[in-house]
Amino acid sequence: MVKRTSAQAAETRETILRVAGELFAERGYQATSIADIASAAGATKGAVFHHFKSKDELFVEIWRQLQLDMDADARTAALAALDPADPFKAFLAGCRIYLDWASRPEYQRIVLLDGPSVLGLARWHEMEFEVGRASLVAGTKFIAAQGHFPKSLAVPAALMLQASINAAAFALTDGKLGITREQYLDTFERLLRGLR
Numbered sequence: 001m002v003k004r005t006s007a008q009a010a011e012t013r014e015t016i017l018r019v020a021g022e023l024f025a026e027r028g029y030q031a032t033s034i035a036d037i038a039s040a041a042g043a044t045k046g047a048v049f050h051h052f053k054s055k056d057e058l059f060v061e062i063w064r065q066l067q068l069d070m071d072a073d074a075r076t077a078a079l080a081a082l083d084p085a086d087p088f089k090a091f092l093a094g095c096r097i098y099l100d101w102a103s104r105p106e107y108q109r110i111v112l113l114d115g116p117s118v119l120g121l122a123r124w125h126e127m128e129f130e131v132g133r134a135s136l137v138a139g140t141k142f143i144a145a146q147g148h149f150p151k152s153l154a155v156p157a158a159l160m161l162q163a164s165i166n167a168a169a170f171a172l173t174d175g176k177l178g179i180t181r182e183q184y185l186d187t188f189e190r191l192l193r194g195l196r
Helices: 006-027 034-041 045-051 055-080 088-102 105-119 121-145 151-174 181-193
Strands: none
Touching (some): 006 045, 006 055, 006 105, 034 045, 034 055, 055 088, 055 105, 088 105, 088 181, 105 121, 105 151, 151 181
């Protein structure tokens, strides 16, 4: 048997992650088996289990990477929109990016639809808030520092705003209410700017 190099092993791992992400996005977590992933990746089930202890572990890594990529894009947009004349602009720019991501089919399926059922609602909530909390708290602290609301309310404001924008993302994914992304953003901006 030929021993694989660490570079080959890393390449196999990345291929498994990419393929599994595509299958989870297309079929959903429940309808995707380890055998499906191995076949699509051109690997064996043993190779998949060499890199990931379980399908759950593989899913969590894909879920987390989607969240980190979204958060990086949101931070970039927020920094680009920093405006001393309007401290709300940066926060809103980051939230727009979040709702853009929440409109992507792969994000909807993996993060918003399958995430709570695979991870369990409590763990999903904890992990989801962990990713976004730092960015949102930094944003509310910046707004509070400009005198728009008491600094002592920066953290509770961030958590409540995060819950609000998440609710909009779930509602957009569900689509039953017929409310558009722009309507959610307009409402969210009014809530944010109404903080005193």
